Amino acid sequence: MTMFTYCVRRRVIQIHGKHITRWMVQLSRPFCAQGTASSDLTTTLLKLSADRSFIAPGEDNSQAIRHGRSCVYGPLGEELKKNILEQWWTSVNRSKAQVFGINSLHHGPSDEGLKLVDASAIEQLVNADLSKAEILASLQQLVQHSSSVRTNLLQGALVQCLPSLDLVGRKLPFGIAEAGTCYHISDSSTSGIGRTLEWTEASLVWFCSPRTSSQWLDHWTRQRLKWWRKFALSPSDFSSSDVEEGELLRGASRGVRLTYRFPWGDEALESLWSMGDAELLKAHGNAKTKLQCKDGRKLVVPHVIALRGNVDWGLLAYLFNALQLEKKPLSKQRTHQRKVLKLHPTLAPVKVALDMGRGATVELRQVCEGLLTELLEGNISVWPGYLETPQSLEQLHSKYDEMGVLFSIMISEGTLENGLLLVRSRDTTIRETMHISEVKKYLHKYISANV
Template sequence: MENNEKKLQDLTALCKNRGFIFPSSEIYGGLRSAYDYGPLGVELKRNIMNEWWNEMVYMREDVVGLDASIIMHPQVWKSSGHLAGFSDPLVDCKICKERFRADKAPTAEEGEDIVISFPDKGKAKAALEYIKNTFDIELERKGKSLHGAKADHRGYKCPCCGASGQFLSEERQFNLMFRSFLGPVDPMEEIAQKIEQGKLQDLSGRELREEIQKSVDPSTVYLRPETAQAMFVQFQNIQRTMSMKVPFGIAQIGKSFRNEITTRYFIFRSCEFEQMEMEFFCKPDTAKEWLDYWKDKRLGWWQKYANTPENFKLRQHEESELAHYADNCYDIEYNFPWGWDELEGVASRTDYDLKKHESGSGKKLQYRDPETNEAYHPYVIEPAAGATRGVLAFLNDALCVDEIPDSKGVPQKRTVLRLHPRLAPYKVAILPLLRKEGMPEKAREVAKMFFESGINARYDEVNAIGKRYRRHDEIGTPYCLTIDGETLENNTVTIRDRDTTKQERISIEEAVQIVRDKLK
């Protein structure tokens, strides 16, 4: 586990040092759970999303796309159940100060002996003293852990330190949706002015809350917590305008926002993230068949771009795990440095969403079969993947350290990012061997050929050729073309393979097509 944690640290450092991902607003101290995708990160993420879109939309006749507004009518979230139910039980640990979801915490039987662990002895000593003074409880310290406490009736413990019982706060509901206001006037400012003017001083606490709610409600909107609902709301428009016949799907890529209780593992869980979702509408009696189809199809897509396909797997949800709208669900999990975790969900959402929005809007959201004239609410199979989690999974899959011989044949360690060529930020680097003798000019001519062909290439003349090779190995560039003295004589270049480091000479006229063929 220690090596896995180090790999995550190495990956985080590489992302910052090589221009993949930066902490947001870093010069101001950063903002928790917010990240900016740098020049290489934005290319990697877009490549993943483009490959998804190619697979889900361009290569199928039965799926079309949508790009919906992030801000929707608030009634959408009331009908979908998000306003009433999109909240989690929040608990604070009084020992390590971690905040966590009670329903996701490690379990513990009532009366079970628990061990409270810390990263070092100093913290364990301080906690021992704090527990004695605050709770009047004496525990036994053994190195970096405290012993003698018991779990209580709630049946869980802190996922960070292991504390339970009286060392945890009571549960309180935590709404995951970001709220905002539509319009030029801030209703909270109006309430503040009324309070300052003494207009609300005679109200009881309950009356004051009602007055605030009455002022806020008309202009309240929410940042969407998922992209799915727009596809249900626009179901009829898309089916009608595109003459789609069931079964068919609506695909969308876009940002979603969740006010997460805990953010962790770099970009794995953050408050702002990119989703790649598709809602596939089918006849109710075919839902099981389509669920089986899409779970296998989606797992195969992830594995197709991986060096280690076995690090992706399917896990079926237990009945107790299923969301209220689903009758079955599979997670596609990836073996991250901290263990197996969700990358994509493939859920059978039944006809729950269409019926809810039909009831909330008063508009029929049924499909009428043109052959049988039967009207019904289609069932929905939803593959919903995280693009940002995909970035982290493919980076982790690609990062490795190997050995290659230097110019004298001595093995040297190198860091290499073995990204699938179609995902790599740059597909090819154009490198003049020397910055003289006409090599840079010739190299720029070659680079221009790639620019005009639509293949993302990088002209690079900084540092010695060996360092440039290492740099492009580290950022995942699959091919390097080197322009040298022989190029000027016979119009050939060397093409170097990132993974094998083998080189061969090819003609400049064939270079673009050779790289294009390799990318296929």
């Protein structure tokens, strides 16, 4: 059954003859105009991202990721996204006790938000021999009985607050974390009809005493900014700022944005909101007594601190932050621009690339396969370059630098004779000789030192 989504805030459908106009709510601002230098850098990064399988080729994917939306990621992009989410989850889960993970439904019964509506049912209504009033009444009924898709993860955490209170013995504070896909309608200035867009949100909803909510907002602001900077090559590109009163989220008394300085300007990667107890009470039918907890001698309804992160903006921020353009002389007449993604060792999708030099092909490949198996068993991601068409060292190094590969290893005839191989570092370009038995231990030590 063909489906489409649209927003149903207040009265969203008007009939003019038999043409349907939908009034959309703009939830994201348009992409900022860029100067020449920033435009060149953006073009370079997006081309590299497509060439090296971070995003799938195509203008739609380029436009999606540069607007902070989910796109069709390639294998390396999906791995990078997974690594970011793993580190995010570890950060919020281990920073404080009593943080629980949940997984709420993408859609369900609701009177608000975006609705999933059967397009064929609307077509039948529009083409039916009915009056405007009858069409409008039928459309409203169709919308009313359709499922909603989530526009954020807050609601799922608010619903789970009550059973979680029993789990923690009604003691504050505690948190509920979740990551998943959310949806919204884009604004279209030409046709008046927006497109359904999606992005990956990472959410932590922190339930605390009303008297400590301000301190907790400050705490999580510091903690989250420190986390974003931890994996950055240039930490100063990440910053925080208070949200002005006129831009506060509905129901919030205070807000903070964590932003990244892109070539075209700042974009919010994460927002933190002090929500009070209004939204929590609303989610539970204003049943105040069911939500009360002990705060000293008082009974209080928990206050909510909501953290909402856009993982797709975060992924793009780390790609921009890691991109280095270095001029490398090839000869007196020619220079080469070395493009390298100096992604943090923990986030880099591929840690090691294995290649082999000329020589006894069968024996060298057996050594490569043995080392590859050993590294994979040690949870070190490996690129099997020895299976590809042979390339020059310069071509291999350029490729791996653009993929963000931490180390490339060359196995040669010498490895067969004495167990020695060459290990090249992405960041220093220095090649050093190492015994094959030391490689796994060396890589583990290097990666763990940067966690």
